[in-house]
Every structure is written in structure tokens, then in C-alpha cells.
Amino acid sequence: MTHVEDELNSQPECWTRAAEEAVAHTAALPARGERVAVVGCGTSYFMAQAVAGLRESAGQGETDAFAASEFPHGRRFDRVVALTRSGTTTEVLDLLAGLRGTIRTTAVTADPDTPVMKAADDVVVLPYADERSVVQTRFATTALTLLRAHLGLHTDAVVADARTALAAELPQELVGCRQFTFLGRGWTVGLANEAGLKMREASLSWTEAYPAMEYRHGPISITTEGTATWMFGEAPEGLAGQVRATGGLWVDGGLDPLAELVRAQRLAVAVAAARGLDPDQPRHLTRSVILAP
Numbered sequence: 001m002t003h004v005e006d007e008l009n010s011q012p013e014c015w016t017r018a019a020e021e022a023v024a025h026t027a028a029l030p031a032r033g034e035r036v037a038v039v040g041c042g043t044s045y046f047m048a049q050a051v052a053g054l055r056e057s058a059g060q061g062e063t064d065a066f067a068a069s070e071f072p073h074g075r076r077f078d079r080v081v082a083l084t085r086s087g088t089t090t091e092v093l094d095l096l097a098g099l100r101g102t103i104r105t106t107a108v109t110a111d112p113d114t115p116v117m118k119a120a121d122d123v124v125v126l127p128y129a130d131e132r133s134v135v136q137t138r139f140a141t142t143a144l145t146l147l148r149a150h151l152g153l154h155t156d157a158v159v160a161d162a163r164t165a166l167a168a169e170l171p172q173e174l175v176g177c178r179q180f181t182f183l184g185r186g187w188t189v190g191l192a193n194e195a196g197l198k199m200r201e202a203s204l205s206w207t208e209a210y211p212a213m214e215y216r217h218g219p220i221s222i223t224t225e226g227t228a229t230w231m232f233g234e235a236p237e238g239l240a241g242q243v244r245a246t247g248g249l250w251v252d253g254g255l256d257p258l259a260e261l262v263r264a265q266r267l268a269v270a271v272a273a274a275r276g277l278d279p280d281q282p283r284h285l286t287r288s289v290i291l292a293p
Helices: 001-008 011-026 045-056 089-098 139-148 156-167 188-203 238-243 256-272
Strands: 036-042 063-067 079-084 104-109 122-125 181-184 207-212 227-232 249-252
Touching: 001 011, 011 122, 011 139, 011 156, 036 045, 036 089, 045 063, 045 079, 045 139, 045 188, 079 089, 079 139, 089 104, 104 139, 122 249, 139 256, 156 256, 181 188, 181 256, 188 207, 188 227, 188 256, 227 238, 227 256, 238 249
Parallel strands: 036 063, 036 079, 079 104, 104 122, 181 207, 181 227, 227 249
Antiparallel strands: none
């Protein structure tokens, strides 16, 4: 079993632990009414998009998501939350250093022995969700679960769906597709973006991701036999039929959207195996992007 397989299979246990710990981290996490920015790089940026969508839809306060390198320094925020598995990513550390003394910052990380521990005002460490693999799976979803539980939006049903996602067979025709598009609405747009990234990283697949209502505005033109369109959450009326009419495979995400992401992680590993690739050795990637001064 690869590192990434071992780690993605451990997600139900990680999520349960993070949800139980959420109340202990209340002071370090955004309070109701705060204006918040959530930042990250790569996978963590897409999780930031999901957090922002969840928090705003829950009426907890204005929340934006940014790639750490694109943070708008001219805007006012009450708190910035940085998601960083490694605690060493240059863009995140540079941003936190630049915000010190002006905006309250919180870092959610997996490693307590990294520079981010001193760079942020508050730190939440999830060491049990750390990973050996370059391709992120459990840290990203566990950090999102922590914040989801903090918002009061996590339930035991989410963990049950994750176990289902790990146990159920993947459709063989899905593994054989040559192109994959992932769709979301609201907070699940971030999950769709992350699913596409997992497929690119682990299996070198041609993938795209969009807000579901945007799919009709051009992207559907690539859909045909041998392509797959996967919906995270409830699909817009009529879209499934339109995709099927093209000859493309429609995947209707019936589980909790975060559990659907687990299915997509499994798909990435399965497609990698079918193509003779090692998902633990993704091309041109390292576990953390550390830029030279």
C-alpha cells in the first residue's frame, strides 16, 4: 500500500478526533461576526475556499479565501486563518510575518516543530493528520472538519459517509475515463477544485473544475464519450441529463460532499495504478514549496 492510500484510509478516525477537539480550540478560531480571510497554497487554498463558503452560508460573518501569495493587504480583516500542513511554505510564512501586529492570525498545521509555530499569533496543531506523502489527503480534510465542527456543521453522518466512500467499489468505467470535470456549488466549489488537483497530482490526468452553473457556459463542449463529470452536492436541475446526452459519464455525488472528495482521492490512486504511476512520487512536486531567499 502506498503512503497516500494508507493516509486517505485513515480519514474517518482523523475527522472524529478533530471534531471532538474543536471546542478546545475555540479561542484560536474565528468568532461569530469576525471578518475573516482564510489563506493557503495548493490544496490548502482549495480548503480555504470551502471554509469561506461554509462560514458565510452559516451566517458567521464575511469570509474570503485567498492564495497566500495573493492576499489583498489593503483590506481590513479581524483575523487571518492560514492552513499549512508543513508549516514551512514560504508564501504562508511571509504573509504571517507581514501581518504580525496588524491583524490577528491563526495557523492550522500538522507539524509543531516548524517555523509557523512562531509566525502566527494562535496555532492549532493536528499531528495525527500529518502525512508522509507529497499528495495531501487527510490533513486537508481533517483541517476542514475541525473548522466545520467549530461552525457547528459537522455530524457523525459525515464520518459514516466517509467509511462508505472507502468501502464501495469505484465504477470501472470511471477509472477508464480520459478526462474528468468536477463541479460544486457554494462551499463545494473548493472541494471540486481539490478533486481536480488530486487527479492531476497523482495520476497526471486532464481535469477541470467549475461552479456547477458555469458548466453550461462553455466547458460542457468538451464532454463526450470517455469523459466524466462529477457533481459535489446537489446538481442544478437538468444538468445531469444534459451531460448524459453528450455521451459523457455523469457521477452524482450522493454522499456528504467531503466524503465524495474521499472517493475522488481513491479514484486518483486507482487511475495512477492503471497508468503504471506511483502516486507517492508525483512529477515535479515536493511536500512543501520552500523558496530560496
